[in-house]
Amino acid sequence: MSGLDLRGATAIVGVAESDLGSVGPDRFAVDLAAQAAVAALDDAGLSTRDVDALYSIVPSFGPNLNLGEYLGIRPRVTGGANIGGSAFVSHLYHATMALAAGQCDVALIAYGSTPRADRQRPARAAGIPETPNYQEAYKPRDPVSGYALVAARHMHEFGTTREQLADVAIAAREWAKLNPVAYSHGEPSLTRGDVLGSRMVSTPLTVRDCCLVTDGGGALVVTRADRAKNTRKAPAYFLGAGEAHYHRHISSMPDLTASAAVDSSARAYKMAGLGPADIDVVQLYDAFTINTIMFLEDLGFCAKGEGGAFVEGGRIAPGGSLPVNTNGGGLSYCHPGMYGIFTLIEAVRQLRGEAGARQVKGAEIALAHGNGGQFSSQVTAILGTGAAL
Incomplete structure (x- = not known):
């Protein structure tokens, strides 16, 4: 099966979040994953009886x-x-x-995590380290220290400024103010002074450069394109995807200023037959402000080293020329530990025209990009409305 066979083969037909924010010590990750899953199936007009493929991460x-x-x-x-x-x-x-190969008919993808609630529970014994970690001797504050290292190198090599990093957080907050379920929905706008003057976490990143820590879950329902026409909501068709990873630990990252998103996005664009100029709305994994700048470069929206200048002047904020993280992102919407599923949920809502005050007018093609570890694993997906097929 070639990559071209997958373009338009499937569609996301249901999306939902669980309760978000702080859910309390009586609810667990599996509860939130299940809540989101049932809601996503209802969104599609389906039930658990229809599901014959399951993909999930629940701690x-x-x-x-x-x-x-x-x-x-x-x-x-x-x-x-x-x-x-x-x-x-x-x-x-x-x-x-799997769907295109006829191995299943309805796939459910679900996630739940409760890092805030876990703080209220009795401490559990630490697990066995999964791999040798040669940077542990230097006592990094992971994961933030790895991202701070990338930010510092980007600033050194390209002249990226702290003010430009702050502009990413400012834009995320403005989008969150338009999203009623965002954790920071009711909070005031940010200024550069707010971001730069907040508590330093790992130089050069302050607490406002870092993602939220929330409870939350999300789910997606995926089926073949022929069946998608008969589900409850307008389908968001799969146009292309690509994945890549080069390293696990930041100390093994080949180049601190370039991620494997260069490769994952190239593969996604090729499969979709599209390029950055065709994308109407962008959903990025913004665990830290440097992520957005790096990914805008690596995904081809600007040249390497120009990401800082690219985000200035509200370009990625509401009313800007490139809508990025329209739900408020991990910086201001939610971040339960793994954010990638929420990039897809928001992409689908934008393509359906369901995003309310934050809706991007005429959105027909959306890019969702996930990041894992410390700029470690990169996966890019491109979705579109029926008009994009």
């Missing part, structure tokens, strides 16, 4: 086993490779391959 041993049992799903295709926050975009790609 536990055997997440698909737990969520499948919880929901009463007995899938004939099961997946859920955890490559960090990009995993859900990867799951969409892999589910598309």
Whole structure:
């Protein structure tokens, strides 16, 4: 099966979030994943009885086993490779391959995590380190120290400024003010002074350069394009995807100023037969302000080293020329530990015209990009309305 066979083969037909923010110590990650899953299936006009492929990440041993049992799903295709926050975009790609091959009919992709609620529970014993970590001797404050290292190198090499990083956080807050379920919805606008003057976390990143820590979950329902025509909501068609990873730990990143998103996006654009100029709305994994600048470069929206200047002047904020992270992003909407699924949820809502006050007029093609680890795994997906096929 060639990549071209997948363009337009499937569509996302249901999306939903769980309750977001702070859910309290009586609710767990699997509860939020299940809540989002049932809501996403309802959004599609389907039920758990229709699901025969399950992809999930819920912090536990055997997440698909737990969520499948919880929901009463007995899938004939099961997946859920955890490559960090990009995993859900990867799951969409892999589910598309399984659907196109006739191995399943309806795929459910779900996530839940409760980092805020977990703080209110008894401490659990630390797990066994998964791989040798040669940077541990230097006592980094992970993950922020890795992103701070990239930010510092980008500033040194290209002259990117702290003010330009702040502009990313400012734009995210403005979008969040238009999103009633965003964690920062009711908070005031940010200024450069607010961002630069907030508490330093890991030089050069302050707390306003860092993502939120919230509870939350999300889910997607994916089916073949022929079936998608008969579901409840307008389909968001799969046009292309690509994935890539070069390293696990930041100390092994080949170049601190370029990520594997260069490759993942090139593969997605090729499959979709599109380029950056064709994209109407962009959803990026913005765990830190440097992410947005790096990904705008690596995804081809501007040249390498020009990301800082690109985000100035409100270009990615409401009313700007390139709408980026229209839900408020991980910086101001929600971030339960892995943000990638929310890039897809917002992309679908924009393509359906369901985004309310933050709706991008005439959006027909959306790009959703996931990032895992410390600029480690990168997965890019391009979605479109029926008009984009």
